[in-house]
Amino acid sequence: MIRTVWLIPVALTGLVEACVTEDATRGAAPIAGSAAGTGSAGRAANGGSGAATAGGGAGSPSNAGSGGNAGLSGAENTAGSSASAGSAGRESTAGAAGAADVGLSPERVPGENFDLTHWALQLPVASGNSVEQIKDLSSYTSVYFFSGPDGAMTFWCPVTGATTPNTHYPRTELRELPVGGDWDITGHHRLTAQLKMLQNPPSKGTVIGQIHGNATGGTSEVLKLEWMSDNQLVASVEANDDPAKQLNHTLGTYKLGELLSYTAELQDSMLTVSVTNDAGTQSYTTPYTAGSWQSDKYYFKLGAYVQLDSGTDQQGGRVAFYAVAVEHTP
Numbered sequence: 001m002i003r004t005v006w007l008i009p010v011a012l013t014g015l016v017e018a019c020v021t022e023d024a025t026r027g028a029a030p031i032a033g034s035a036a037g038t039g040s041a042g043r044a045a046n047g048g049s050g051a052a053t054a055g056g057g058a059g060s061p062s063n064a065g066s067g068g069n070a071g072l073s074g075a076e077n078t079a080g081s082s083a084s085a086g087s088a089g090r091e092s093t094a095g096a097a098g099a100a101d102v103g104l105s106p107e108r109v110p111g112e113n114f115d116l117t118h119w120a121l122q123l124p125v126a127s128g129n130s131v132e133q134i135k136d137l138s139s140y141t142s143v144y145f146f147s148g149p150d151g152a153m154t155f156w157c158p159v160t161g162a163t164t165p166n167t168h169y170p171r172t173e174l175r176e177l178p179v180g181g182d183w184d185i186t187g188h189h190r191l192t193a194q195l196k197m198l199q200n201p202p203s204k205g206t207v208i209g210q211i212h213g214n215a216t217g218g219t220s221e222v223l224k225l226e227w228m229s230d231n232q233l234v235a236s237v238e239a240n241d242d243p244a245k246q247l248n249h250t251l252g253t254y255k256l257g258e259l260l261s262y263t264a265e266l267q268d269s270m271l272t273v274s275v276t277n278d279a280g281t282q283s284y285t286t287p288y289t290a291g292s293w294q295s296d297k298y299y300f301k302l303g304a305y306v307q308l309d310s311g312t313d314q315q316g317g318r319v320a321f322y323a324v325a326v327e328h329t330p
Contacts, residue, residue, distance in 0.1 A: 104151025124161020206317030
């Protein structure tokens, strides 16, 4: 039996399969993305509960939007909300729907388009010896977190942003707050997301999804899914019998502005990471069965966690999410 499921939002067509709710009468519905518009900036008004306006050095609201990125550094990897002609063709082939079909509106803040009840947002804004965190996302929007012109939940993180104590790199990232607390590595846990990568730093990359633990040692990072500056998508995992050893597996090369989906799934201590576009699915599986992994508790993260800490305040990671589903089964 499914313990908890968060669907944000659910649609009827698209690339990837959504998780089902505890109501057995509901079937698994695919998640659809939306064909993005161009030329206009996303919602980037500073406001809502605890809106961040200081620290981190964000770009202007017009640059933070999902629209065109005029004026950014020529070295920057950027894409407007509309994909190239080739990418647009792939979206059409995959059955990507318009924004209205997935219920996303640019007139609503992300917490009105998506169910963010069980998530907290970490921002690239200094607060004490750490960063600002927003737990009530029902009305929050800022230059770092806003609805794009197609309603996509858009994350912007400049490379100049503030960081948490345990990392050198800034983030605008959602952290799962599961009912009943963080979960064991056993059981069945799945995160599925559909997105477009709109902008990447000029070097290194941006982590767009994680499975993270609470320990301060090697077992805290089960998975980092990173969009590299050369547009490869890399799953960084840790060796089952040697948590200090990082293993990298490439899951394909994609285009900025291309609609795709990923799934991070732990089932019976086996991790499978997959990336899907119209060309098919690429997957990687690795075990986490060693005893060292059993004592920690874990959670999902997603957003824009840039892996660079120098540059201008207009360089950074910008990611637009069209749908997210989380499932936990004991």
